[in-house]
Amino acid sequence: MFKNLTMLAGAAGGVAMAVAVGAPSPTQLLAQLTGQKPGAHCQVDWGTGDKSAGQSAGPHTGRVSDLRAGAHRCYDRIVIDLGPGQKPGYQVRYVAEVDSQGSGNPIPLRGRAQLLVQVDANARPSFPASSSELVNVSGFSVVRQVAGAGSFEGQTDLGIGVKGKRPFRVRVLSGPGQDSRLVIDVARHR
Secondary structure, eight states: OHHHHHHHHHHHTTOOOOOOTTSOOHHHHHHHHHOOOTTTTOOOOOOSSOEEEOOOSSOOOOEEEEEEEEEOSSEEEEEEEEOSSSOOOEEEEEESOOBOTTTOOBOOOSSSEEEEEEESSEEOTTSOTTOSOSSOOTTOSSEEEEEEEEEETTEEEEEEEESSOOOEEEEEEEOSTTOEEEEEEEESOO
């Protein structure tokens, strides 16, 4: 029981974690502890339409440096860490398929819906911009896979495989220091 409480605290705080095979999901653990249904009291009015901000034709000084994911009670979260520089523009939208920047070939993603994330920033050389598994999302309720679609000429593309078309929100947050983060929350319930 103590092990499950530790895992639950991590899930409630949005910390990415590995979930043992056969273990209850973070959502199930939260429901067991609180006695609430997994989607209870989740106020989500984000919509499924395209989200974008700050795109410009000028030089892009931000850098995609890292990626992480977290399971929350009402949504699954993807965080793209951006190095110092101006806050880059972005566009996030549902698409029929996510294509690789270089070849134009479709990138297979798990799930019935796909989000294309385009960030006006180059990936750091150490960031695996074309990996099919950028972050471990096993055990998440909605997000099924996060894959890189390439980074070229000031734009980094990612694909997010989603269980189904769900509302989502996108925000750019400042910090730590001069860095910023692009945060994408995908709602667990419609």
